[in-house]
Amino acid sequence: MPNNAPATEVGVSYTRAVVQVGVSSRNRRRVRAEEKVVRGFLFLCALLGVLTTFAIVFILFTESLGFFKAVSLREFLTSTVWTPTFKNPSFGVLPLVMGTLLTSLIALLLAGPVGLLTAIYLSEYASPRVRRVVKPTLEVLAGIPTVVYGYFALTFITPLLQKFIPGLEGFNALSAGLVMGIMILPTVASLSEDALYAVPNSLRYASLALGATRFQTVWGVVVPAAMSGVSASFLLGISRAVGETMIVAIAAGSQPNFTFNPLVAVQTMTAYIVQITMGDTPHGSVGYQTIFAVGLLLFLMTLMLNLVSEAIRRRYKGARV
Amino acid sequence: MIQVVSTPQWRAREYRREQIFQLVGALIVLFALTTLVVLLTKILLDGFARLNPEFFTSFPSRRASQAGILPALVGSAYLLLLTAAIAIPIGVGAAIYLEEFARRNWFTRLVEINITNLAGVPSVIYGLLGLQVFVRTLMMDRSLLAGACTMALLALPVIITAAREGLRTVPKSLRDGSLALGATQWQTVRYTVLPVAMPSILTGVILSLSRVVGETAPLLVIGAVVYIGTLPDSLFSAFTVLPVQIYNWTTRPQHAFQENAAAGIIVLLALLLTMNALAIYLRNRYQKRLPI
Numbered sequence: 001m002p003n004n005a006p007a008t009e010v011g012v013s014y015t016r017a018v019v020q021v022g023v024s025s026r027n028r029r030r031v032r033a034e035e036k037v038v039r040g041f042l043f044l045c046a047l048l049g050v051l052t053t054f055a056i057v058f059i060l061f062t063e064s065l066g067f068f069k070a071v072s073l074r075e076f077l078t079s080t081v082w083t084p085t086f087k088n089p090s091f092g093v094l095p096l097v098m099g100t101l102l103t104s105l106i107a108l109l110l111a112g113p114v115g116l117l118t119a120i121y122l123s124e125y126a127s128p129r130v131r132r133v134v135k136p137t138l139e140v141l142a143g144i145p146t147v148v149y150g151y152f153a154l155t156f157i158t159p160l161l162q163k164f165i166p167g168l169e170g171f172n173a174l175s176a177g178l179v180m181g182i183m184i185l186p187t188v189a190s191l192s193e194d195a196l197y198a199v200p201n202s203l204r205y206a207s208l209a210l211g212a213t214r215f216q217t218v219w220g221v222v223v224p225a226a227m228s229g230v231s232a233s234f235l236l237g238i239s240r241a242v243g244e245t246m247i248v249a250i251a252a253g254s255q256p257n258f259t260f261n262p263l264v265a266v267q268t269m270t271a272y273i274v275q276i277t278m279g280d281t282p283h284g285s286v287g288y289q290t291i292f293a294v295g296l297l298l299f300l301m302t303l304m305l306n307l308v309s310e311a312i313r314r315r316y317k318g319a320r321v
Numbered sequence: 322m323i324q325v326v327s328t329p330q331w332r333a334r335e336y337r338r339e340q341i342f343q344l345v346g347a348l349i350v351l352f353a354l355t356t357l358v359v360l361l362t363k364i365l366l367d368g369f370a371r372l373n374p375e376f377f378t379s380f381p382s383r384r385a386s387q388a389g390i391l392p393a394l395v396g397s398a399y400l401l402l403l404t405a406a407i408a409i410p411i412g413v414g415a416a417i418y419l420e421e422f423a424r425r426n427w428f429t430r431l432v433e434i435n436i437t438n439l440a441g442v443p444s445v446i447y448g449l450l451g452l453q454v455f456v457r458t459l460m461m462d463r464s465l466l467a468g469a470c471t472m473a474l475l476a477l478p479v480i481i482t483a484a485r486e487g488l489r490t491v492p493k494s495l496r497d498g499s500l501a502l503g504a505t506q507w508q509t510v511r512y513t514v515l516p517v518a519m520p521s522i523l524t525g526v527i528l529s530l531s532r533v534v535g536e537t538a539p540l541l542v543i544g545a546v547v548y549i550g551t552l553p554d555s556l557f558s559a560f561t562v563l564p565v566q567i568y569n570w571t572t573r574p575q576h577a578f579q580e581n582a583a584a585g586i587i588v589l590l591a592l593l594l595t596m597n598a599l600a601i602y603l604r605n606r607y608q609k610r611l612p613i
Contacts, residue, residue: 031505031508032505034507035505035506035507038507039418039422039506039507041414042414042415042417042418042422043418043422044414045410045411045412045414045415045418046414046415046418046419046423046429046432047432048411048415048477049415049432049435049436049439049477049478049481050431050432050435052435052439052450052474052477053435053438053439055450055454056442056446056447056450059449059450059453059454060446060449063453114349114352114353117345117346117349118349118350118352118353120346121346121347121349121350122350125343125346126346126350130350133354134350134353134354137353137354137357138353140357141353141356141357143531143532143535143593143597144360144535144590145534145535145536145537145564145589145593146535146537146538147535147537147564147567147568147571147586148360148364148535148567148586148589148590150568150571151364151567151571151579151582151583151586152360152363152364154571155363155367155571155579155583156359156360156363182356185353189353213335213336213338213339214339215335215338215339215342216335236441239441242443243441243442243443243444243445243446244443245443245444245445245537245538246537246538246564246568249538249568250568250571250572270443270445270538273445273448273449273542274445274538274541274542277448277452277541277542277543277544278541278544291449292449295445295446295449298443298445298446299442299443299446302441302442302443303438303441303442306438306441307438310437
C-alpha cells in the first residue's frame with residue numbers, strides 16, 4: 001500500500017516496539033541497556049559542538065603563545081610593517097587589519113544602502129510577483145561559492161573599473177570589496193527585511209492616517225522603528241566580509257600595505273593565512289606561527305561582531321509588539 | 322503639518338518624491354538580478370568552449386589546453402561522501418539529543434550558544450583547526466580523511482540547525498502516542514519521529530552539504546594539493562577538489578588557464594544546482610504526505 005505508506009509505517013512500528021518491550025525481563029534489560037548506550041552517544045554528538053569551540057580557542061591561544069614569546073604584543077599591535085618571512089622580519093599586524101577593514105568597509109558601503117533599499121522595496125512596495133522573482137535571486141546569490149566571486153572580481157569587475165579609473169592596479173581593494181558587497185548583500189537584505197517586517201502595521205496605519213505619504217511613513221516611522229534590526233544585519237554583513245577569504249585572496253592581492261587607498265593591492269588577514277599555509281614557510285618557525293596569531297585576532301574580531309549583532313537582534317525580537 | 326494640508330505645490334513635490342523613490346527602489350532591486358545575470362553570462366562565455374569530454378577525463382597539466390578536472394571532480398565527490406558520512410550521523414544525533422532527550426538546563430543552553438557562534442566562525446579558522454588537530458596531532462597528513470573531518474566540523478552547526486527544524490515538524494501527538502504504548506524514548510525516536518521527520522531533515526542536510534562542495538579556504542589551509550598524478554585510492558591519499566583547482570587556475574596569469582577556471586566553475590555550479598534541485602524535489606515530494 002504505497003499510497004498511504006507513512007501512516008501505515010508508523011502504525012506498524014508502534015506494534016513492533018511494543019512487542020519488543022513486553023516479551024521478557026531479559027529483553028527489557030536489553031532495551032534499557034540500548035537506551036543508555038544511545039543516549040550516551042547522542043550526548044557525545046551534542047558535546048562535540050562545545051568541544052569544537054574549545055578546540056578552536058585552545059589551538060589559537062596555545063600556538064599564538066609561541067609566537068608572542070618571540071614577538072612582543074606591542075610590536076604586533078602597533079608596528080605598521082608586516083614582513084614576517086623576510087630576513088629581517090617585522091611583525092606589525094596593522095597592515096593586514098587595515099586591508100581587512102578597507103575591503104570590508106567598501107563591501108558595506110555597497111551592501112548597506114543597496115541591501116536596506118532592497119529590503120524596504122520588498123517589504124513596503126513590491127507586489128507579490130516581484131517578491132517571487134527577487135527573493136530566489138538573492139538566495140542564489142547567497143549560494144554561489146566565494147571562489148566564483150573571486151574569479152568574477154578579478155576577470156570582470158577589475159578590468160571594467162580600470163576603464164573608468166586609470167590608476168587602478170590589477171589587484172586592488174576596490175574591486176574585491178565591491179564583489180564582497182554583492183556576496184553579503186543577501187545577508188543584509190534578508191535580515192533587514194525581517195526587521196522591517198517585525199514593525200507592527202499599527203504604526204504604519206497611524207502614520208498614514210495622519211496624512212503622511214508612503215515615503216514619509218517608510219523613512220519617518222518604519223525604518224527608525226526597525227533601526228536596531230537593520231544595524232544588526234549590517235554588523236553581521238561586516239562580520240561575513242571580515243572572515244571572507246577567497247575573494248580577497250584572488251582579487252585584492254598579497255601585499256600588506258598600510259593604506260586606505262582602495263586603488264592599490266592590499267592583503268587581508270584571511271588572505272595572509274592562505275598565502276602562508278600554501279607556501280613553504282617551515283613548520284614551527286615564528287613566521288609560521290604568525291598564522292595562528294593572525295587567526296586569533298580574526299576570530300576575536302568576528303566573534304565580537306557576531307555577539308553584538310546577536311544581542312541587538314534578540315533585543316528587538318523581545319520588543320516586538 | 323499645517324503646511325502639509327494647505328499647498329498644492331507641497332503635494333506635487335511629495336508625489337514626485339514618492340515616484341522617484343519607487344523608481345530607485347525598482348532599480349536597486351534590479352541590481353541584484355542584473356549582477357547575477359552578468360556573472361553567469363561572463364562565466365558561460367569564458368568557459369563554455371572548454372567543456373569537452375577530455376576536460377572531464379584529463380589530469381591537470383602545464384598546458385592549459387590539455388588540463389582537465391578529473392582528479393578534482395573525483396576528489397570533490399569523495400570528500401562530499403566522506404564528509405556526509407561523518408557529519409550526518411553526528412549532526413542528526415546532536416539534533417535528536419537537543420530536541421528529544423535533553424532537558425532545558427545550562428548544558429543545552431551552552432550547546433545552543435555554541436552552535437550559533439560556530440556558524441559565524443570564518444571558514445579559514447576551521448582550516449587552522451583542521452591543520453592543527455587532524456593533519457598534525459592525529460597525523461592524518463594532508464589526506465582526504467583530514468579534509469573530510471575538517472569539513473564535517475564546518476558543516477555541523479548548519480546540519481544540526483537544519484535537523485532540529487526537521488524534528489520540530491513532527492507533531493507531539495505522535496510522540497505521546499508511541500510513549501503511551503510503552504515504547505522507550507529511543508524507540509519512539511527511532512520508529513516514530515525519525516521516519517516522519519526524515520524528508521525535511523534530508524532537505525536541510527543536502528542544502529548544508531552543498532556549502533561544503535563550494536568551500537575552498539579551509540582546504541587550502543590544510544593543504545589540498547593541486548597537482549596529483551593519480552586519483553585518490555584510500556582515505557589517506559592526497560587529494561584536490563574543484564574549488565581548489567578553480568582557485569589555482571584563476572590565479573595563473575595566462576588567459577588560457579582562466580578559461581579553464583571558468584569551465585571548472587560551470588561544472589561546480591551545475592553540481593550545486595543538482596544538489597539544490599534534489600533538496601527541493603525531496604521537500605515538495607514529501608511535504609504533503611505527513612500522516613497527521
